[in-house]
Amino acid sequence: MIAPGFTGGLLDRSDALRHDAEAFAAAASDFRAKLLKLDGYDPEIDAEGRLAWTSIAERADDAELVLLGLENGRPHFAAYTPGMGPPRGRPQRLFAMLDHLAPGEAATYAAARSVLDWHARHQFCANCGTQTALFRAGWGRTCPNCHAEHFPRVDPVVIMIAEHDGRALLGRQPAFPPGRYSALAGFLEPGESIEEAVAREIMEEAGVRVTNVRYVASQPWPFPSSLMIACVGQAEDDAITLDTNELEDAIWVSRDDVRKVLANEPGPFLPPPPYAIANTLLTEWAAD
Amino acid sequence: MIAPGFTGGLLDRSDALRHDAEAFAAAASDFRAKLLKLDGYDPEIDAEGRLAWTSIAERADDAELVLLGLENGRPHFAAYTPGMGPPRGRPQRLFAMLDHLAPGEAATYAAARSVLDWHARHQFCANCGTQTALFRAGWGRTCPNCHAEHFPRVDPVVIMIAEHDGRALLGRQPAFPPGRYSALAGFLEPGESIEEAVAREIMEEAGVRVTNVRYVASQPWPFPSSLMIACVGQAEDDAITLDTNELEDAIWVSRDDVRKVLANEPGPFLPPPPYAIANTLLTEWAAD
Structure with a gap:
């Protein structure tokens, strides 16, 4: 559950x-x-x-x-x-x-x-x-x-990892605390499905093409009123083209790395906090 | 796909x-x-x-x-x-x-x-x-x-069937064309997840408690700007308590019935049109 x-x-x-x-x-x-x-x-x-x-x-x-x-x-x-x-x-x-x-x-x-x-x-x-x-x-x-x-707005946001050869794509926004990497994310727009928004955002921010998008979980995020929709997509290859307006860096991480940092052990990055669905998403992905 | x-x-x-x-x-x-x-x-x-x-x-x-x-x-x-x-x-x-x-x-x-x-x-x-x-x-x-x-609004709407003993719960709104039944639906609200909105809406409209909500698919719906999020939930029992402000009727239908009406054969109801995700949802469910 x-x-x-x-x-x-x-x-x-x-x-x-x-x-x-x-x-x-x-x-x-x-x-x-x-x-x-x-x-x-x-x-x-x-x-x-x-x-x-x-x-x-x-x-x-x-x-x-x-x-x-x-x-x-x-x-x-x-x-x-x-x-x-x-x-x-x-x-x-x-x-x-x-x-x-x-x-x-x-x-x-x-x-x-x-x-x-x-x-x-x-x-x-x-x-x-x-x-x-x-x-x-x-x-x-x-x-x-x-x-x-x-009526009150609820703004759907897709938040996702691309998966390639057993590794997950994470990104770092300039405003993040030092060392943190997390799932990529962006607002869903009029005229697109969840799956299409996931593919568009990963392409825009990291230049990675994904298919077979799979829904994982959702959460409300009250800053101010988002619905976070967490997904995993399959990347066609692992070459990254960074949109530096959105991300400072993007890296591919292994399941072992993710398990370690979620267990507070030293690893190549610091994970998102437990109340953020990116944490749930990484936990689910690492357990697969 | x-x-x-x-x-x-x-x-x-x-x-x-x-x-x-x-x-x-x-x-x-x-x-x-x-x-x-x-x-x-x-x-x-x-x-x-x-x-x-x-x-x-x-x-x-x-x-x-x-x-x-x-x-x-x-x-x-x-x-x-x-x-x-x-x-x-x-x-x-x-x-x-x-x-x-x-x-x-x-x-x-x-x-x-x-x-x-x-x-x-x-x-x-x-x-x-x-x-x-x-x-x-x-x-x-x-x-x-x-x-x-x-920025343009996108309003997330959950649209779903409850499943019980091999049958699916469908409802009829007064404004529907004669004979049509479809999945229940409602706007997701601030402070709830997709899964929670699905459970709340089925409880409000039909008095049926569901658990184990499973995401199926999504579509944009431009009247005016919804994101339709289609799900299936497991009903605890099949007793219906209708909210007559929302629904005129609700029925349990079998996979055979759904397959028939989707194939334009006579059956106990007329299905939603192909461009509506309720049609996709019923097609997926009937194929399971």
Whole structure:
């Protein structure tokens, strides 16, 4: 059973509540209802890696509630505060926390962060420019002028290794921590399948042609709201032509090398962190 | 080799050209450059199911060019005309055409349609409400006020069958043509994986719990801009609890039934059309 980071959430999203104003109002005034505690967009976590919650009675006067879901019938909310700007950068403090979040908790946090960030960046109607209002329990915004309805974006990203003669192709972006190599990745575009996006991205970034693309696993990635789709493709040969605008370096690594670095033993590179699906992808590939 | 509808495009998207103003200007004044002929948002096709093209010299004075890609170095464009509203409904004429489009041609059309439709619905900055301008060869819009960059949406949709005791679960939406049943489907949300979205949607729409979700194939779906992700999940039992807001009916069908109706023989339902990935999914499942 593959369990990538940011998966395994335990809340029932309860789509029905989003469409039922009366039921939503009851949930929002339920004395048991919980509000996710956030410091800006960062979670607060306890020693066991669990998210901190408070009562929704503690919310700011102008806060707008986003229904994260139900747990045993008990409503769980996050609060969007009008004027709250989008998150800036990815604080190291948050990334250190992600290593400690308990399974399932990171999934709840990911949903909350993505939706709040989306509200912060989507206050206006893309169709007519008018200020929009939150609706559907926080899972959409609607325009009072042209009546367009807008829903949170999820941007599919393909993330993949090319495989050749028992070795995997990894790349290094300039912004990576020293020594790290990871799977190549890029946004999927309108008018292409997952398999086509995988082939296009590996060709663009490394000049390697792949066929027989195989899906491995997926995870949400809340920076701001990607769906990471992890795949393996078969490379026709191992000659690399690097796109230096995207990658600083690309290397072919053996299964032995991958097993070693995932076990924290010295090897030719440092692997991506456990909460990133590139780590899951390499773990699966090395176990084959 | 699985080849779902709207895949197999032959144009090289040439991402490098989008980032190089000089090269883009050269492509846009290349005398060999071709412009996709459209009637509104509908394609014009010849007797062999190929898309019709004209010279970019034929474009309207105010047209903005979207680079679809290169074929043997020859630039292919679509034109966005400011003021062009989004498409309305899905004309039957278009759906009849889709059956006749040659492989690869539907993929080129899908990319063009999705991007033009996106421009039509995204003239304003979601962040600040200011009118935006096309950039990156038509693959983005940028805001002159807050400098936010916006990129075409691709909305991931899971489409799936639950499997139980050799039978597959299919559903019927009220808007379907008479007799048609198809795979269940729904938008993937922020904070969930493909596998989690599949399980949630089948539970919401049919009350069936699935595990061991297996990815089968994907396709772009340009109405307006979805990525259809086709999967099969194992149902724990076959008791159906229908969400009548979503589905009119749901049934369990055997492999024999599916093979029959895909071969145009009489059976208990009419299948989805060949250009829809639900058709590919049923074909794969029936062949297992």
